[in-house]
Amino acid sequence: MSFATLAGNERNKRVIQRLLQRGDGQIGRTLIFAGPAGVGKRQFALTMAKAANCLEVVPEQSPDSCDRCATCRRIDEGSYGDVIMIVPDGQSIRIAQTRAMNDEVFYLPREGRQRIFIIDEAERLREESANSLLKTLEEPPPTSTIILVTSRPDSLLPTIRSRAQRLNFTPLDLPALEAFLAAHYPRPREENALLARLSGGCIGAALAIDLSVYRQERRVLLELLELLADGHQRHRVMKAAEFVAKKERNEFEAAIEAINGLLRDLVIISAAAEGGSIVNIDLTDRLKDLALRLGPRRLILWFEKFSELRRQLRVNVNRQLAMEALLLSLQKQ
Ligand SMILES: [Zn+2]
Known part of the structure; x- marks a missing residue:
């Protein structure tokens, strides 16, 4: 996408475009793009x-991409020689990777005007890797720009932070994200509204969600909450606990987040807050009905117990036992 079609973070757009304009084709900077996952940092870097x-463009006059020429297309495909992505090798970015980058930064562009090095998940730089970069980050040559992309800027060494210009990225407000989704991804309005809310305003997150999978998952989980509200179905509740606990780690975490989202919506509805702030707006009527059956006191208790389970799961307790214990304790409330 070009700056003209990217939505949100307008101030960052202007800062970057001024750098492109001023550079006489040469930028030579170290930048930090900081902000939550899925907010668009990598897209801005690209x-x-x-x-x-x-x-097709002269950056000094029109600092944007055409998105059609061979260069733009190859950068989008990841096959352009002067755009170099550095991503964690396993858990971290290793010193062999940063040493290789230290050499590359000082080469002239092979085919374009400016070499761009994008260090993704820069918080995963090991200390020795980060230290090996300091001199390069301090003063890259005018033909190279280094962008450190991170959702945890405070985990970067202070010596790295002090050598870079930092741009903070923030999620879009929901109407803006809905409008963006409607313009680029034609689908029913209700679905874009749900995606915008599920993603918390982060475009990348919204695009990564498979709505049909989410809805199917959510249906099972909402039925489980409804069963719990009625009590007396111990056997079915245990089966549900087993079903959720046996999922792969990613899917299990997604299920936990989906239950959390449903409970949060129920608490909001029960507190009679305006319906606009709930996530699962396509289920408003059913959630209202369940919130009424549960009542505010029980709901808050459920929410607290569930938050406790999320904390426990971070320290790797036995999932199935923890799930069963939780569901049975909710059923009694
Ligand atoms: Zn182009």
């Missing part, structure tokens, strides 16, 4: 790389 090297 658009900057395209705008700096696009064959």
Whole structure:
């Protein structure tokens, strides 16, 4: 995408475009793109790389990408020689990777005007890897720009932070994200509204959600909550606990987050807050009905107990036992 089509974070857009304009084709900076996962940091970095090297534009006059020329297309595909992505090798970014980058930064561009190095998940730089980069980050040559992308900027060494210009990225407000989704991904309005809410305003997160999978999952979980509300179905509740606990780690965590979202919506409805702030707006009527059956006192207790389970799960307790214990204790409330 070009800066013209990217939504949100307008101030960052202007800062980057000024850098592109001022550079006389040469930028030579170290930048930190900081903000929550899925907020668009990588997309901005790629658009900057395209705008700096696009064959159709002169950055000094029009600092944006055309998104059609061979260079823009190859950068999008990840096959352009002057845009170099550094991603964690396993759990961390290793010193062999940063040493290789230290050499590369000082080469002239092979085919374009500006070499762009994007260090993704920069918080995973090991200390020795980060230290090996300090001199390079301090003063890259004018033909190289280094972008450290991170959702945890405070985990970067202070010596790294002090050498870079930091841009903070924030989620879009919901109407803006809904409008963006409607413009680029035609689907029923209700689905875009749900995606915007599920993603918390983060475009990348919204695009990564498979709505049909989420809905199917959510249906099972909501039925479980309804069963619990009625009590007396111990056998079915245990089966449900087993079903959730046996999922793969990612799916299990997604299920826990989905239950959390449903409970949060129920608490909001029960507190008679305006319906606009709930996530699962396509289920408003059913959630209202369940909130009424549960009542505010019981709901808050459920929410607290569930939050406790989430904390326990972070320290690797036996999932199935923890799930069963939780569901049975909710059933008694
Ligand atoms: Zn182009």
